[in-house]
Amino acid sequence: MTMTKAENRVPLRVVNLECTFPTRGGTVQAVSGISFEVRPGEVLALVGESGCGKSTTGKAIMQLPPPTSGSVEFEGTDLTSVTGSSLRDIRRRLQIIFQDPISALNPRRKIKDIIAEGLVIAGVPKEERQKRVEVAMRQVGLDPANGERRPREFSGGQCQRIAIARAIVVNPTMLICDEPVASLDVSIQAQILNLLEETRRTYDLSMLFISHDLAVVNSISDRVAVMYLGRIVEIGDADSVYRHAAHPYTNILLDSAPTVGDVVRPPSGLELKGEVPSPLNPPSGCRFRTRCPRATAICAEQEPVLQEVRTEHQVACHHPVVDPDLPNNERPHV
Ligand SMILES: Nc1ncnc2c1ncn2[C@@H]1O[C@H](COP(=O)(O)OP(=O)(O)OP(=O)(O)O)[C@@H](O)[C@H]1O
Ligand code: SF4
Ligand SMILES: [Mg+2]
Structure with missing residues (x-):
């Protein structure tokens, strides 16, 4: 079978990514020239201690804010050079889930509206929006009857389910997960990890999975990149890196x-x-x-x-x- 161009593409290619922050005390070198790719359907884990630059990398890929230098290519498009509607379309296909689900969700909005946000931006008609929100809620184990409620009525684990529903409702091709279980009770962590793994398989997603916990990463990743003070020091097949x-x-x-x-x-x-x-x-x-x-x-x-x-x-x-x-x-x- 011949592959189409889209299937052939590496979902994410990061080259010489550099992120610095000018501060009063000097320039913080948060990420210093890292390169890696995430291949079709794979989970690449980015691990390292607090402050090594993991979240900065995830945000720079999303262009929130853009990196100081280097390039981020998503499905063949250099994100540092696109703006407006093209960037909006790419943001739909490239979704991010943050560590603290409660602060990532607007407390004043009903959860069905939070989940529908990306569909509104994409101009999806109301009726279809409602259907897709219900499907996404069921997919993550939430009862659609609870759509009228607000985030504070849910536990941390349920809020992370809401965040996952909000991400998948727009049919992304790639998910960046930034410490998605770190703020949750240990008893809930496995449930959310299983849900992410199931979601990845169902939607055939590629994933960049950020974590400081190597044990968490092992159960979900195909390859691992280890970061130290803004650099990648080791990268490879997960099994090879562990063994x-x-x-x-x-x-x-x-x-x-x-x-x-x-x-x-x-x-x-x-x-x-x-x-x-x-x-x-x-x-x-x-x-x-x-x-x-x-x-x-x-x-x-x-x-x-x-x-x-x-x-x-x-x-x-x-x-x-x-x-x-x-x-x-x-x-x-x-
Ligand atoms: N906006 C900013 N201004 C100044 N320094 C920053 C900024 N954002 C991040 N940093 C610094 O950049 C470095 C990397 O931060 P980053 O949040 O990426 O680390 P991390 O690996 O995600 O850590 P953690 O495991 O604690 O989440 C840290 O030294 C941090 O203090
Ligand atoms: S032995 Fe390796 S890790 Fe240690 S300081 Fe030298 S180059 Fe760095
Ligand atoms: Mg972080």
């Missing part, structure tokens, strides 16, 4: 999630040093070097670039962790 984490930082992060799915990881023996440096003044060379137990002189002098360590798995490190059981454990720069 053969090559960056010292990824290894340390994984020590706090020793059992992920059916993978049980022995402790890496590596420990973080010091504090997270200020994004106003990141370290020279490798940004992780002030906290890295494996750092040597070259780490301060040369910025490590992403290089393939295994198929579909890249790491940016001068001294990557090599697993001893691999048949071929040659690594670049070891």
